[in-house]
Amino acid sequence: MNARDLELVAALCTERAGLLVDPERGHLAENRLGSVARREGFGSIEELVDAIRHRDEERLIWAVVEAMWPSENGFFRDPEAFELIAQKLLPQLAAAAGKTRPLRLWAAACGGGQEVYSLAMLLAEEPPPGQFELFGTDLCERRLEKGQSGLYSQFEVQRGLSAHRLVRHFEGVEGGFALSPRLRQSVRWRRANLAEDLGRLGQLDLVVCRDLISALTIPARERALANLTGALAPGGYLVLGRDERAPGLAPAAALPGCFTRPSADRAAA
Amino acid sequence: MKVCLVVDDSRVIRKVARRILEDLDFEVAEAADGAEALSWCRTVTPHVILLDWMMPGMDGLAFLRELRASPGGDAPRVVFCSGENDLERIREALAAGADEYIMKPFDGDIMASKLAMAGAL
Numbered sequence: 001m002n003a004r005d006l007e008l009v010a011a012l013c014t015e016r017a018g019l020l021v022d023p024e025r026g027h028l029a030e031n032r033l034g035s036v037a038r039r040e041g042f043g044s045i046e047e048l049v050d051a052i053r054h055r056d057e058e059r060l061i062w063a064v065v066e067a068m069w070p071s072e073n074g075f076f077r078d079p080e081a082f083e084l085i086a087q088k089l090l091p092q093l094a095a096a097a098g099k100t101r102p103l104r105l106w107a108a109a110c111g112g113g114q115e116v117y118s119l120a121m122l123l124a125e126e127p128p129p130g131q132f133e134l135f136g137t138d139l140c141e142r143r144l145e146k147g148q149s150g151l152y153s154q155f156e157v158q159r160g161l162s163a164h165r166l167v168r169h170f171e172g173v174e175g176g177f178a179l180s181p182r183l184r185q186s187v188r189w190r191r192a193n194l195a196e197d198l199g200r201l202g203q204l205d206l207v208v209c210r211d212l213i214s215a216l217t218i219p220a221r222e223r224a225l226a227n228l229t230g231a232l233a234p235g236g237y238l239v240l241g242r243d244e245r246a247p248g249l250a251p252a253a254a255l256p257g258c259f260t261r262p263s264a265d266r267a268a269a
Numbered sequence: 270m271k272v273c274l275v276v277d278d279s280r281v282i283r284k285v286a287r288r289i290l291e292d293l294d295f296e297v298a299e300a301a302d303g304a305e306a307l308s309w310c311r312t313v314t315p316h317v318i319l320l321d322w323m324m325p326g327m328d329g330l331a332f333l334r335e336l337r338a339s340p341g342g343d344a345p346r347v348v349f350c351s352g353e354n355d356l357e358r359i360r361e362a363l364a365a366g367a368d369e370y371i372m373k374p375f376d377g378d379i380m381a382s383k384l385a386m387a388g389a390l
Contacts, residue, residue, distance in 0.1 A: 074382075079385070079386075154354060154372050155376075155379070158371065158372060158375070158379045158382070158383070159378070159379065159382065160382060162369065162386045163349075163359060163362075163363060163367070163369050163370035163383075163386075164363060166356070166359070166370075167356050167359050167360045167363065170356065171356060172354065172355060172356045177356075
């Protein structure tokens with residue numbers, strides 16, 4: 001991929017989604033845009049970028065930006081973080097919500113569904129006393145579609161998922177494995193651009209957004225963090241990547257990247 | 270150093286597994302079927318056993334049942350590593366005392382993550 005094309009792609013990613021594209025990592029862009037070019041009927045990435053340059057077509061621009069959007073594709077990625085969520089955060093939040101209001105959770109960059117379904121599995125294994133609402137959002141439409149399908153290849157179900165969970169929550173289908181309909185239906189999906197207005201998810205008890213904000217430009221980070229922290233209910237938890245910080249919130253656990261909005265905020269507000 | 274016993278009738282698979290396991294700091298021993306693996310375990314208890322299912326002679330499941338029934342046989346972590354991907358069969362392996370299950374083909378990431386989940390790393 002030539003430098004001029006990469007520059008245009010990087011500029012579009014930054015402008016539309018606040019995404020930082022490392023000019024040193026042209027091969028990454030090439031990997032990801034190759035399939036977009038093929039899907040859209042172009043002979044090469046050069047032709048795809050050329051078309052964007054001359055036609056300025058929104059649909060095509062977003063296809064490129066979404067393909068460049070970071071995605072992690074393991075279940076229970078960072079086992080320690082999920083251990084913390086399962087052992088400490090969920091029981092505490094579920095007890096606080098009780099039966100009087102639903103427990104509300106959000107996986108904010110859920111990619112192909114693995115992260116939000118990891119939460120769904122925890123909730124199925126230790127059901128909270130009351131109702132819950134679980135949201136999965138991502139910028140990338142195609143990954144959201146994949147998540148909604150609940151279909152994973154043999155390779156995918158071996159990334160982070162234990163054999164016990166595999167046999168408990170999945171069934172074998174042609175070409176791979178399908179998550180149980182009950183778990184699939186426990187997630188509500190939305191497309192969301194964290195660097196923009198977030199729509200209306202309301203107040204959340206647990207927000208998980210791992211290793212995304214570090215991929216954004218500084219202004220986009222600030223907007224994304226304002227969105228994430230703004231959505232957090234008093235007493236709620238925000239779980240970022242280990243290297244990521246939420247300046248407006250208080251560090252919450254032994255695990256770096258985990259923050260809370262103290263309940264006292266409610267009294268102060 | 271932790272010992273991993275690789276039980277597989279395919280020399281190629283044993284070699285691939287060995288390379289990955291040595292990178293994960295295991296000392297690797299090999300057996301070509303269940304009977305050979307059982308006699309190995311009679312003298313030394315490995316930390317973890319990577320176990321194929323379909324093998325001539327004593328297969329993986331028969332080996333696992335014998336191992337778990339023998340004195341001290343509940344100590345090794347056992348990770349199946351098999352081309353069998355039918356969930357009913359995988360349930361059977363877990364019920365017989367397997368700690369984890371790898372479906373072939375696998376790569377180094379899958380192996381490391383499954384060993385960690387089995388508590389073997």
